[in-house]
Structures are given as C-alpha cells and as structure tokens.
Amino acid sequence: MKNPEEIFEILKDKFGEVIIELFSDKPTESFISVAPLEIDKVCLYLRDKEGLNFKSLMNLSGIDDANGEKIKDENDNEIIQGGTLSVFYHLESIDLKHKVTLKVSTDRENPEVASVEEIWRAADWHEREAYDMFGIKFLNHHNLIRILMPYDWEGGYPLRKDYQNPEFYKGMKVPY
C-alpha cells in the first residue's frame, strides 16, 4: 500500500525528467504528470516493479483541456488553436490495493502518446475510443481505428470542444 507521494518519489528517482509533476491539491485527486512519449516505459515499470504491482488499468480517458487560444475561422466558427489534449490513466493494484493516476498532456495540433496497449490489453479499446473522440494518436497501437463512430467518419473528433457537426455524411444530412 503506497500513497501517490511515495509512488511519485519512486518514479522520480527512476525516470527523472520524464516525470513532470505531482498535483495533489484537494478536492482534486492527486495525479502525476508524465511526458507523453515515455508513458509506456513508466507504465511497464509500474506494472512489473515489486511493491508497485499495478496489474490493472481501471480507466483510460482522453480529455480536451481547451487551454489554447480561441479564434474564429473563415466560417465564423470558434476553433481552438494551440494548447493541449490530455490522457488520464487510472491504475490500480489488486494485490496491494493502491491506486495512482497518471496524466500526459500532448500538443493539440499533433497529439501523440505512446500506447500502453501492450502492457494492459484493457487499454486497447480505451485508446481507440480516445483516438476516435479526440484524435489522440497512440503510437504502436496495433489497430488504431475508429471504434464508436463510423470507420469512415471524416467530420473530425467529436469530443473536442471546438467540434462542429458536419453538414453531410455520405450525402445524408447530419443534423436531421
């Protein structure tokens, strides 16, 4: 049983620069911020290291931070430029009964995060969903295609805050 502070110390010792910061202000649950392209190594360590044993990935969730600059495009639609998209990882150890939350933030224009699908197969569909909804690309994912939206959806990524409904999908009017 370890609390997030201890886990943060362990990770900081091991990975140094990769582990960015520990946020632990209430009422927010504390989470550890990690560099996006190194998350898979951190996760593998968390899973296999004796005394950490994070065998289970509870949840993986994309989120649009919407912290960029809001500008108007030519059609007068508000779009967000710059800023970040984030992914939250909620890990849990079934034997040791402790939890930790990791967060990676990646560039909005070219969102790339290392995939943890190889580490926890549970991440497979979660990552596909995050890709589907936010357009976050998970590198090394074996089958990164849309999952809830149609496979050939071209209207963008719906859960981004500046998402606009497309007018037509294959000749069908979308807002019916």
Add this chain to the structure above:
Amino acid sequence: MALKTEEMVLNMGPQHPSTHGVLRLELVIEGEIIKSVTPHIGYLHRCFEKHCEVMTYPQIIPYTDRMDYLASMCNEFGYVIAVERLMGIEVPERVEYIRVIMAELQRIASHLVAIGTYGADIGAFTPFLFCFRDREKILNLFEITCGARLLYNYIWIGGLMHDLHPDFIRLTKEFIKEFRPNLKELNDLLTFNQIFIDRTANVGILPAETAINYGITGPNLRASGVNWDLRINDPYSIYDRFDFKIPVGKGENGTVGDCWNRYYMRILEMEESLKIVEQAINQIPDGDVSSAIPKRVKPPAGQIYSRVENPRGELGYFIVSDGSVNPTRIKVRAPSFVNMVVFGELCKGHMVADVVAILGSIDIVLGEIDR
C-alpha cells in the same frame, strides 16, 4: 489426406437473435470452427459524453440510466457518488440504506436477465420466462417507489426523488420469500442440467492473469478465481456494514473461468444480494431523504474517478469539473465495454455455437458499450 477447406466470413449481427443488441461480430470460420472474431460496435452510440458537456449535473442522471439500461439504479448510484465526492456532500443514513437496497434489487433484476437470456442463447426458453417473471416483481417494487419501471432517475445528488413507499418493505419481504424457491427451481431446470453443463463448462476459459490484464471486472473476474469485489475491497456507501460473501469461481464442472462458472457466479451473487437486502430492510433508520439535496449543483474545479460495483463489473465515472454547472468531461468506464475486449480472444478455436455461449456468459449490454 487432408481435405481442402476454405474460410468463410460470417456476419453475425447487427440484427441477430442472440447478440444482445446491435452488435456486429465478424466471424472468420472454417466449417464450424472459429478462426477469429472481430466485434464491431457503435451502432447504439448516443453521444452520452458529448451530451454531458452541455447539461447540468442533475440533468445527466436520466442519461446515465440509459447506459446500462438493465441496471439503471446502479448507474445512478455510481454517478451520484462521484458527484457527491467531488462536492463533499454527506448524505443522510436513510438515503444510504435505500440506495443500497435499490442497487442490490437492481443487481438481482439484472442478473435475472443475464441468466434468462443466457438460457435462451443455449436453447432453453423456459428459464428465460421464469427469470422475467421474477424480474417483473422487482420492477413492480421500483414502480411503486418512483413511478418508473426501467429508467428511474430515482437516486439524486444528495438524496432521493421520493421516500420509500409505505408498502415497500412489506412487498420486498414478500418478494424475497417467493424468490428463494424460484431460484432453486431455476437451478434444477437449468444450472445443473447436464446438457447445459456440457454446453458451457470448459468453454471460453479465461485465466485469472489474462482477466486482470484485460481489465475484466465483476462476476466475470470472480469466475476466474480472483476475489475482487469493490463492495468489499474498496467499500463505498455503507456496504461495510453488511455481512455477505463474495462468490468466487471454483470450477465445479470444468475449469475455473469457463462459461459455466461465469454463469454460476450470477446465481450465487443473487443469493448474496438477497442477504444484503434482507439486512438492509431490517436495519433501515428513519429520516428525511431530501435534506441533503443541494439547491444548486456546482462542484469545485477538479477531477475525480469514482467507481462502483455494477452487476456487470466496475462502473467508473471520471468527472472533470471546471467549477461551472456543466461538467467539462465525463468519461464512463463501462464494464461491458472493457469486458468485451477479451471476447475475440476467448472465441478462438471454439465453434459457432460457442460464440453465442461465450457472448452470453460475458453478459454485455450494448447501451453501455456504445454509450
């Protein structure tokens, strides 16, 4: 001499009697043997998470009902707990008891559907109707309490919509009395039927290590022999006050983690749920159920991941709030969604008939997978 065979692609669904909704399975089969299975989901996508961004917190509750529509009470329960934790609301004792009673009754109702439809998948139609007959009684209990039979919107942030109906306790006691023999009858008719055991035992074996790695939760994980139940291991609400056991798969009729075990877990869990309901209705205190309902639900900025044990597994709500009346992001970790990932793996090498058996034993609800 080996016969030359060709693979055939068989599209199972989106409309098929036993895909439990609009799920499409792309089976590559060789004769009757499955080479690979690719599930295609999204036919029931209703943009729950996008809707949430423009809705106030209480308005989201009816939407959570519609995710796992067989376990609406549990969905509400999970969501409400998440928001209450974010806001730091303490709810009255009576509310907690009523919530637990409702959630456990709902668990029984949900498992009854799972078991009944599983019987129908295997080919026995009569248990299906027996299960629905009993479920109907639970729905009647819900109906007198909140007026709805399926999508309740009963558990509110900080309280409940109504107090219990005056008849509720009496009717629940009657139900429990009637239900125990019915459960035994169900066991006679289906659970221990040798044909049923032959169909389900040693089929779709899910070892514990794989199950954890795939994030499987709920009865499916316990059937693999892992003693893990959030009601005991990470207690929420007042579950630590009740005396009940967690059934774990033992492989009575085959291997640990096969379809029969997954099915049998649900039977055993119903018995445990009955015990909880019995204890809860005997201990329930008096009180006001709406005293803690906040006038205006406006959680502070922050994020929380809160989870409850749904009939199908761990239902998690990841709520990010920016301090306004609308959540920034709600991600639902739907148990069926995660449990479904392993499905393709389980089916390999089995027969077409087993696909149905395995799918039924995982017990998915498409409303929750597609959200």
Add this chain to the structure above:
Amino acid sequence: MKNYILKFWQILFTIMIGMKVTFRHLFIPAVTIQYPTVRPEMPERERNRLYVNMDDCIGCLQCERACPVNCIEIEIVKSIPGEDLGITSNGKKKALWVTKFDIDIAKCCYCELCVFPCPTDCIYMTDVYEFSEFERDNFIYDFVTLTPDEKEEKKKNYEEFKLKKEAEKAIAAEKKAEEEAAKKKESGTESENTTDDKPE
C-alpha cells in the same frame, strides 16, 4: 466405463428433474394478464404522460430549464398594468401571459425533473400510458388556453406598451439629459463627456 455410464445417467437424470419442474408448472396459474381487456392498476407515483394545468401556470420557465431533452417550449409575454391574470390555486399572483407552452411528448424521457421545480405544482405526470399517434406532429401537445387571436392581442398589447414605455422613458431621459446638461452648463464643462453617451 464407469464415467461413461455415469455421464449417460447424469444426462437422463437431470433431464428428468427439469421435466419435473416444467410439468409442475403446467398446473400453476399464469402470471400474465390479458392486457387490453384486463388492465393493471397504476401505482400513485406513476410517471407517464405529462399534463400542464394552465390555470396555475405562472410562466416561470423552471420546467423548461430543468428538462434534459428540451422537450418543453415556452414563450411568455409580460402583462400590461391593469390586466388581471388571476391567481393560482396556491395564491401566487400571475404576471405573465403564456403564449406558447408546447411539450413534444415524443422527445420526453419521463424523468420527472420538470415536475419538482414547479412552484405551483401545475405540471405533473398522469397515469395515461396509451397515447400512440399516426402522425409525429400530433405528439406536440399545446397546453395554452389562449386563442391565437388572444395571443396576438397580448403580444401586440405588450409591444405597444413597451413602445409607449420606451417613448416615455426616452422623453424622460431627454428631459433628464437636458436638465443635467443645463446643470452642467451651470457647474462647468469637466464631466461633459461622460453624461452624453448615456444609454437609451
């Protein structure tokens, strides 16, 4: 060999047990009812078709705001002084004409969230559960008691009243401005800029 016979016996035996159960059920009375002829009794908290008692509605828009699916559409017009709208049954004074109160029952999700905020308890769910229609438009229930002419009249009344009031206000404002200007001329020219661009 022993297993072989045991298995065969097991199959036969469990089949017999199952047959016993189903045979017993042949003589148990049915639990179903013959629905359209026999109807179940609805519990008192039943949540079905919405109904609005317009006599009590004060047009506060609470239900419209509470609805998670936006199936309620309300338009209100302020009354002009001198019009008597009556009072609701629990003694609140009405001050608004409701010119549109549409509920698209096809959209309604029966969550009952609109019922609780209502200050006069005028919107509630009834136990009517059979209301299928052949035309989708028939699902839009119009609860307004005013005739179309009356609606127009109320709108016009209010428009006129508003215009009148604005005119009055404008006159008053002009007067005031003039007075102030006069005052300022008296007191000096320092604060001239700020007073000139007053709204209205």
Add this chain to the structure above:
Amino acid sequence: MIYDWLYSLTGSEMIAIGVQSLLPLYLFILPFALVAVLLERKVAAHMQDRLGPMRVGYHGLLQTIADILKLLQKEDTVAADIDKKFFDLSPLLVFAGSYAAFAAIPFSGAFMGSNIDLGIIYIVAVTGLVVAGILMGGWASNNKYSLLGAMRAAAQIISFEIPTLLIVVTVIMITGTMNLYTMSEWQTGYFWNWLILGGPDFGIAKILLTPLMLMAFLIIFLSTLAEVNRTPFDIPEAESEIVAGYHTEYSGMKFAIFFLAEYANMFAISAVVSALFFGGYQSPFGYLGNLLEIGWLIPIEQFFWFTAKGVFFVLVQMWLRWTLPRFRVDQLMSFCWKYLIPISFVLLLLVGLITVL
C-alpha cells in the same frame, strides 16, 4: 380394408388409390398440424406460466386457422441471388418425405395407406428424403446461415439413422416381421403383450427382454427425435446461433410447408415408436366393440388408441422441447456415435442371444 371397400364401391382402381392416398393428408395430417401447433403453443405457455393464444375463439382455439390465413396472404419474399428452382422445390420435397412415411403407418386394423411387407424399413428410408430437401433449401437460399443449418441437418439426420435402424433391426429379430400391420397384430391383447414389456410370449425371455426393450425404446425415441430436429437436437434450426437454419430465407406459405412437415414428422415418429413398442393401434384394455359385439366399432376404437398414443408421444416431445437446452454440434455427434450406436449394438447382440436361446 378401406381400399377394398372403395374398390367395390366405385369399381375404379384409380379412384380407390387416389382417395386412399389423400385420406391421411386431409383426414389426418392437416387437422393434426392445426391442433398440434396450437397444442405446442398452449403447452409451452402453461409451462412458462403464461396463457398463450387467447384471442381467436375460446382460449385461442382458432388461432392456427387465423395464422394459416395470414400465411396464405403473405408476400412470398424471395431473395435476389437464390437458385429459384431448388428453392421452390425444397419445401415440397421435405413435405413429400414426411408425407410418404404416412403411407405405411397402420392407423387402425382397417385403415393403412399401404400394407407393404417392408413397412418399417420403408418409413426409415423414405424419411431420408427430408435430408435432400433440407440440403437443397439450405444451398439454394444462398445464405450462410442456411448453408450452415443445412450442413448440420444433413450430418445429424444421417448419423442418427444408424441407431434408429439398429433398434428397428432388434425389434424385427423379436417379431420376425417388417410389416407394421403384422407387428401390431402380433402385440394384440392387453398392454402386457406390448413389446415394451417383452411381447406376447410368456416365459423367461419376456422377463429378460423387458429392460432391454425399455432401453431400446429410449434410444429409438431419442434418435428419431434427432432425425426430426426437435429440441434438444434442434441444432439445424438453432435460432440463437444460426437464426433459423435452413429455412431462414423462406416466408409465407413455403415456410408454412416446412412447418407442416415438422409437425407431420413429429407424429410420424411417435406413430412408429408406438407401433414398434406400444402395440400400435391395439387397445391396452380390450375393445368395447368385442364386449358389445359391434363389429364396426373396433376399427374406430383402434384409430382412437393409435391417435392417443401418437399424441401422447408428441406431447412428450413438446415437454422435452420446453425443458431442455440444446446440444452443440460436436456433442450431438458424440452423443450419437459414443452412446446411442454402441448401446444399440449391445442391445442387438443381447436380443439376438435371447431370441436364439
């Protein structure tokens, strides 16, 4: 016999044959199917604590007639890429197979379609025609589910013919005849003369034969059940797996013919089982006609007893169907090859020994 009577009445062989061959259809199969469909629905409903059809007529008595009227009016939907000829032929062939079986079934001492000496073998052979029909329908439908269903049906029906035949041979060894009429006559008298209780010859052989015959009855009942694709052996049309199997693409009246064939088959196997083991049309307690010395009453009584026995076994089939889950394809096969066939071989040997000694 009815044929002789008709011949003497009309003087024309053609009319006599025609009337006689159509009699079972109009007098028996169609009315039976009407009743059986309703019966099945009612039995199922009451086993499941429901009421079943209740609207048309008293307790839904006329429901099947209403259904048939509906089916007749329905559009005969035909998918685009089917093989039309075979698609149309298939239901007829399936029905022909089960209808032809009725020719050799002894309904009573006075009426029997055709009193052929190979009776029982003929029935087993002619029901094999059903396989051709099913395969044809499954293939012509150009539907993967239909194809799977047809393949399953072919494998299943052909495998289960083996234990059926073995038991039939066992019975033939005891009775010494393949003629169902003779066989029924042989079991005349009271119910202890039935083959299930060792036949009419008293002695040590009867005691030895009784348990063996019980076993034989069980096996032939199960294997014929599998031949007509009823639960728990209904895998060719397992609706939860392959939608409706070989008749997925059929609708309207063609589907109704499949349905009719299924119910006709149900009765056919019940009739065969009762003719072999339960004395056929023989009354268990002697005849009222003999008592009152009214000669013409006896065939009617015999017809009654035969129908009663048949309907009883049909009821048992329904009872099984609404109780049991279904087997899987491979389990079904292993059930046949590992249990039914070896046991029936052993039975054959034992019965052979007993009859020789």
